[in-house]
Amino acid sequence: MKWQRGYQSSNVEDRRGSGGGRMPGGRLGLGAIVILLILSVVFKRDFLSLAGGMSGDAPTAGGSGEVVSTPAEDSAKQFVSFVLDDAQQTWTAIFSSNNATYTDARLILFRDGVQSACGFAESATGPFYCPGDSQVYIDLGFYDELRERFGAPGDFAEAYVLAHEIGHHVQRLTGAEAEVRRAQQRDPARANQYSVALELQADCYAGVWASSAQSRGLLDVGDVEEGLGAAAAVGDDRIQRMGGGYVNPDAFTHGSAADRTASFKRGLESGDPGSCELQR
Ligand SMILES: [Zn+2]
Structure with missing residues (x-):
């Protein structure tokens, strides 16, 4: 995919330095605290708060912690910023x-x-969208997993994952998400089916964006195949863990690989979100 290296987005918040928003000193054992106190006395520097800053004593002050990032991660951040x-x-x-x-x-x-407003999430949850705060959450490490575990390499596969999550945001704005939640409450027996419909629509919306990117000459040869590969690879059998009792849309089955690929293709070929109606 063609994108601008070094790209920055004002809509990206980097919380990689805030250590998962755990309690102050949550990762430090008593022994470590004692050692840091001794160091602080000896060197007349506050080692305890330095260590606290790294282990995340500012759960809500996103990005205030020091972000240690490899060049590969820097590049991944710029890429997701551009795609977003x-x-x-x-x-x-x-x-x-x-x-x-x-x-x-x-x-x-x-x-x-x-x-998040949807509860505490571990990286194992995978990328997700929280309707409660209109935010997409991604641990960049997921992209390594996408390559290695799901065998879906390539930058466009990564772009697809983000475009799918933005598809969920579109569903919040159009009211489709709320409509499906109400339908699920009325008819719990079909709750999973409704969730699949929501997922497939988000795949279709990812395809609508891909169609736009393609028409603007942003796609390289093989990108569509990468996107289709990701659509088929991610979801279905991913193990989802979520704290806080929140039901994550992506914790449900996403539908079969064939359905996901077909939905992505529908959006890609039509370029029209009108072709992405909820299948119920
Ligand atoms: Zn989803």
């Missing part, structure tokens, strides 16, 4: 051509775990 803004600009244009207003979602980068 590109996808949201695409949706802003689509909404305005339908006399509707698109409001941006924010992207939170985290490591290990993160506190």
